[in-house]
Amino acid sequence: MSLNIIIEGNLSTSDAKSLHEQLSTGTHSSIDFEFKGTEYLPYIIVIDLLNIETKLQIVTSQKSLYLYLSNLGIKNDYINEHKLQKTNYVQKVKAIAIGGSAGSIDGLIKIVKDLRYTNISIFVTLHILPDKDSLLSSILNSTTDYNVIEATDNIQIKEHTIYIAPPNKHMIIKDNYIFLNDEEHVNFSRPSISLMYDSLAKEYTNSLLCILLCGYGKDGSSSMDILDKNGCEILLQNPDECEAKDMIVNATQASKTAQVLNLSNIQSYLELKLAPIEYYENEIKEFLQKVYDTYGYDYRNYELKSIKRRIEFVRLQVNANSLNKFKQMVLKDKNIFKELQSAFSINITEFFRNTEVFKKIYEDILPDLSHLKYLRVWCAGCSRGDEPYTVAILLKKAGLLANAQIYATDFNETIINEAINGIYPTSLYDSFKDNYDKCASDDTFEQYFDFSEKYFEVKKEIKEKILFFKHNLTTDASINEFNIIFCRNVLIYLDNDLKDRVFNLMDESLMKDGYLVLGESEAIPKTLTYLRIGNKKMKIYKK
Structure with a gap:
């Protein structure tokens, strides 16, 4: 017997529980899912889909969910609910x-x-x-x-x-x-x-x-x-x-x-298509102002070269044959705005990325903070959660996790919900483990995860120490005072004015003798008289 299920929007906790009970009966030979406007799924439903993957036929209308399920090895077909025609993106016309x-x-x-x-x-x-x-x-x-x-x-x-x-x-x-x-x-x-x-x-x-x-x-x-x-x-x-x-x-x-x-x-x-960047940037600035006025998301001071590339990509994906047409579509249709918002969110991450940084933190910085009764860490721009989970693993290894709280934030609500799940395809495990071994080779990486045939997930004791929530560095206020702040590979996408605003927020949020960790291509402004820790490549600073 087959089962047909249509889900509209994101699932509430009660709806997820009911669906989980329905999927757990195991009496259906095949299950057809149609997700309409669903951007992310809660943990229990993702696990259910992974366990019954061979029975599934899934259609998704949101690209974020399509990519998330595909990355986990769950086959699904992406059909844009607006039937917008895809077009190839020409990087530069020659x-x-x-x-x-x-x-x-x-x-x-x-x-x-x-x-x-x-x-x-x-x-x-x-x-x-x-x-x-x-x-x-x-x-x-x-x-x-x-x-x-x-x-x-x-x-x-x-x-x-x-x-x-x-x-x-x-x-x-x-x-x-x-x-x-x-x-x-x-x-x-x-x-x-x-x-x-x-x-x-x-x-x-x-x-x-x-x-x-x-x-x-x-x-x-x-x-x-x-x-x-x-x-x-x-x-x-x-x-x-x-x-x-x-x-x-x-x-x-x-x-x-x-x-x-x-x-x-x-x-x-x-x-x-052939317009010079200077001509195009003026229109982009006006467009970003209208996006802010309409949706409240502030991209006005993002680095324009990066923004232009992402606008152009989405514009062609939705078959808008001019920027003016694209403006109208974005400002009138929230679903198309979400496509643009997803493109603006940069989600390049992995466990123990830049291993020398985390090795320095484990060997020198965590011992310096070990006397604290309570340790607060903020991972800003956390993407799918690899960085905060990495930090939690380091704290666990150093014996500091029990008295620590990690705040993990991103302005992309969809990616935050994916991070909360903490589930990864087995294909990523070896690269994560290689990074860990370079950082801390005296124990096993496996101890921090639970494993299944098709996926692995972060252990509950690690997840429980991380508070994931939505926060926009460029518009929202300070959320607490922290001993360590990670803000890596976020600032490179902002212009100087917006960088100054974010650095002011970081400075306000960082306790005296606290540590700020930036990305490899980033540096603090001269107005902040922080002490550099380690070599120039590491970009670790003490207040």
């Missing part, structure tokens, strides 16, 4: 390829005329009658600052240049050279858009942006698979604007990632 029929000349001229002048190469293949001389290069030269040339055989590719395939010749790109040939027609065409796309996909991979304009037949559309596989970005002109629709319709059916846009939107998209 080349643009434009294909179309002779009827696409007007559209091509509009694109080239408004194309921002930057260090890229552009390749154009249009279906032009073989017995006619092409005047296309002359026409385009009068509309753009790019150097426009009709391609010749065996020429080296240069930036700031538009290369046009000549009539009746295939244009192939390889090893930064253009080669022409008069081999047989491909898709009844010579020059062939598909041959150009195929060669450019191999040459530029995910730095290639392809545009397919109106036209008859299948030329260009037959390359969609290779473009998808190479991570190229694909823009298709809206067929409603075309008299000749075949190429676009066929390409839409063949590609899993292509975006269909009106010609004006293609122009706007290219403007955004």
Whole structure:
């Protein structure tokens, strides 16, 4: 007998208990789960899913839950509840390829005329009658600052240049050279858009942006698979604007990632894609202000290079063809804001990361604090919990855990709930153990965990000494006074003003003779006259 369960939102304690009892009966041959808007699961349900994983079919609508379950080895399918189309993310456009029929000349001229002048190469293949001389290069030269040339055989590719395939010749790109040939027609065409796309996909991979304009037949559309596989970005002109629709319709059916846009939107998209950072940053600052006004989350002073990259990633993931469109989507739809919030949360962590730091803490700092009757530690920006659990293990090993309390905070509520569970896939254990052995090789790492076949988890006595909760370093007040504060690899994402604000919070929260531990690329400001402990690489300071 099968069981179908639909969960909407995050589970309350009572709902989790009821679900746990239902799953514990063991009478069902298969269980189908659909999680709608569920961002995280409580510990008992995660354990249940791990224990009955072979019976499960799971569909999730939130990327955070999809990634968490996947990392634990629980198979699940991610379907965005808004059915937002995924697109490939092009890190930096190095080349643009434009294909179309002779009827696409007007559209091509509009694109080239408004194309921002930057260090890229552009390749154009249009279906032009073989017995006619092409005047296309002359026409385009009068509309753009790019150097426009009709391609010749065996020429080296240069930036700031538009290369046009000549009539009746295939244009192939390889090893930064253009080669022409008069081999047989491909898709009844010579020059062939598909041959150009195929060669450019191999040459530029995910730095290639392809545009397919109106036209008859299948030329260009037959390359969609290779473009998808190479991570190229694909823009298709809206067929409603075309008299000749075949190429676009066929390409839409063949590609899993292509975006269909009106010609004006293609122009706007290219403007955004090729815009210099200085132009883009002003819009980002205005956007972050509106995010703060709407949701109360303050990213206004985050390091803009990092923020820009994450905004761009999510914008393309949700198929917003301009920043203005993306702003509207984020500010109107809290679920899309959560996608952005997740991208802003940097979750790079592991047990005993930077082992020399924890070795120094164990050998020199904990003995210095061992006389205290009560020890308070704050792990700020704790991510999924690896750092606070590491600290708890060190305190246990030093005999100080019984009289200690660890505060572990992060502004991402979803990641906090994952940290509370303290469950990890067995695939991570060896790397964690290697780090521990470098730090403290006189006992066994295993003693701090309980093990199952598919996962391991932090022991209850360790978990109980850590208080996980949501806290934003940039907006929230001090939460207590501490003997040790860990704030590692958080400050590198903030600008100077925000760093000063966080350092003031740290200074306010740190007791006299307390210790501040920063990330390897971070340092205290000159206004704080703390004593450096250990070598320069460690970034440990005493107040």
